[in-house]
Amino acid sequence: MSAIALDEVPGCPPRVRAAFTTRTGGESSGHHASLNLGSTCGDDPAHVRANRLALADAVGFDGDRAATLTQVHGATVVAVGPLGGGGTFVGSLDGHAAADGMVTSAPGVALLVQGADCVPIVGWSADASTVMGVHAGWRGLMAGVVEAGAAALGTPGGIAIGACIGPCCYPVDGDLREAMAIRFGNRAVCGQSVDLRWAARAALVAAGIPSPRIVDVGGCTSCDADRYFSHRRDAGVTGRQAGLIWIEEER
Numbered sequence: 464m465s466a467i468a469l470d471e472v473p474g475c476p477p478r479v480r481a482a483f484t485t486r487t488g489g490e491s492s493g494h495h496a497s498l499n500l501g502s503t504c505g506d507d508p509a510h511v512r513a514n515r516l517a518l519a520d521a522v523g524f525d526g527d528r529a530a531t532l533t534q535v536h537g538a539t540v541v542a543v544g545p546l547g548g549g550g551t552f553v554g555s556l557d558g559h560a561a562a563d564g565m566v567t568s569a570p571g572v573a574l575l576v577q578g579a580d581c582v583p584i585v586g587w588s589a590d591a592s593t594v595m596g597v598h599a600g601w602r603g604l605m606a607g608v609v610e611a612g613a614a615a616l617g618t619p620g621g622i623a624i625g626a627c628i629g630p631c632c633y634p635v636d637g638d639l640r641e642a643m644a645i646r647f648g649n650r651a652v653c654g655q656s657v658d659l660r661w662a663a664r665a666a667l668v669a670a671g672i673p674s675p676r677i678v679d680v681g682g683c684t685s686c687d688a689d690r691y692f693s694h695r696r697d698a699g700v701t702g703r704q705a706g707l708i709w710i711e712e713e714r
């Protein structure tokens with residue numbers, strides 16, 4: 464088995480750890496090969512659990528206190544307390560809060576947002592006391608999940624946008640292109656496609672986060688089949704990578 468490969472997040476303050484996973488380094492096979500972290504995409508639950516535990520071990524957070532969501536393409540952002548809450552990483556694969564963003568100020572609680580084309584976003588507050596994770600596809604972007612996440616974070620320190628489907632691979636119908644252009648500006652549309660990463664950046668800037676504080680970390684999930692799962696490319700039969708962020712506990 465290959466080692467877990469991550470897209471690193473540059474510029475995190477001391478005590479804040481963040482990264483985006485790739486598909487490399489897990490136990491799942493077939494369409495889910497190999498580091499699938501999603502529990503609702505048809506993979507063997509034992510493999511998902513093993514992958515999540517291996518990730519926790521590899522990057523150094525407590526799998527029992529990591530929070531995931533039942534992502535529903537809405538704009539709800541939930542606050543996660545010191546015990547994780549919303550369902551834990553290891554003990555329960557289902558029954559998590561139905562939402563698309565999380566914030567926490569609890570050291571040791573890792574936030575994990577999943578995707579397979581949608582935009583994963585992580586961020587930290589200026590004083591590094593709060594961290595945020597958001598999952599934003601076109602529905603979530605239009606619903607305002609990015610702005611909700613930015614508001615919940617408070618005064619921003621930095622934001623990282625992980626790999627998502629690029630405009631190279633994301634043609635959509637004309638109505639959606641028009642709606643995205645109205646909402647996020649003409650740069651959110653490229654020919655027959657929309658640019659989710661640009662739309663997410665525009666939403667963050669509109670929410671008061673200076674553009675220089677926003678870093679793009681990853682590439683196109685659809686173009687890079689060796690590195691990423693892609694819902695569009697794989698016709699819905701695929702795994703999930705994740706954005707993760709947490710505040711380290713004092714030692």
Ligand SMILES: [Zn+2]
Pocket residue numbers: 628629630631632683684685686687
């Ligand atoms: Zn592409």
